[in-house]
Amino acid sequence: MTFDDGPDPSWTPRILEALDRVGVRATFFVIAPLALEHRQLVAETLDAGHEVEFHCTEHVRHTRRSRRKIEVDTCEGLQALRSIGIGPRLWRTPWGVRAPWTQEVAEDFGLRLASWSADTKDWRGDTVPEMLGRIEPLLGQGSVVLMHDGLGPGARRTGCEETVALVEPLVARLRELGCEPTPLGVAVGEQEVEA
Numbered sequence: 001m002t003f004d005d006g007p008d009p010s011w012t013p014r015i016l017e018a019l020d021r022v023g024v025r026a027t028f029f030v031i032a033p034l035a036l037e038h039r040q041l042v043a044e045t046l047d048a049g050h051e052v053e054f055h056c057t058e059h060v061r062h063t064r065r066s067r068r069k070i071e072v073d074t075c076e077g078l079q080a081l082r083s084i085g086i087g088p089r090l091w092r093t094p095w096g097v098r099a100p101w102t103q104e105v106a107e108d109f110g111l112r113l114a115s116w117s118a119d120t121k122d123w124r125g126d127t128v129p130e131m132l133g134r135i136e137p138l139l140g141q142g143s144v145v146l147m148h149d150g151l152g153p154g155a156r157r158t159g160c161e162e163t164v165a166l167v168e169p170l171v172a173r174l175r176e177l178g179c180e181p182t183p184l185g186v187a188v189g190e191q192e193v194e195a
């Protein structure tokens, strides 16, 4: 289970509470300036056993910027995160958009690109049944679910209530399928070991 576009002082704590209630650890892809601004929230996220990984500094599509601009963006973002004790290993680019050079930039910074396999489209403000119905056929071992604990650019909702409310039924459904959610880095690490 992954959450993008935070940390958000209104919504991240509620997502953390929801995850705590079901005993699940997840992965948060943060916007670096927000992480600096809300470093206590980042510390609480880490303390609860979740992963904090890199999303971006400026939330822009790689295809709309030069490679050099994204390199600077990434360098600044990683420096900011390191200054508050986070050493990201995973990188989810804004909107998952990649330019032809994105993979090389990731390698240069020692990051592994992280995609998803089940998109809740929670940013549209859909209801829990709508979101569950959409992703249910995509859930299973190795599935990566995309959600948001903040309101990124283009969000068509004014809050993340439905994402908070989705956590419990989503985890219940995953457990019915015999899946136990783990942070993405842990799952990726296991795959490497198996390979």
Ligand SMILES: [Zn+2]
Binding pocket: 004, 005, 055, 059, 094, 095, 152
């Ligand atoms: Zn985003």
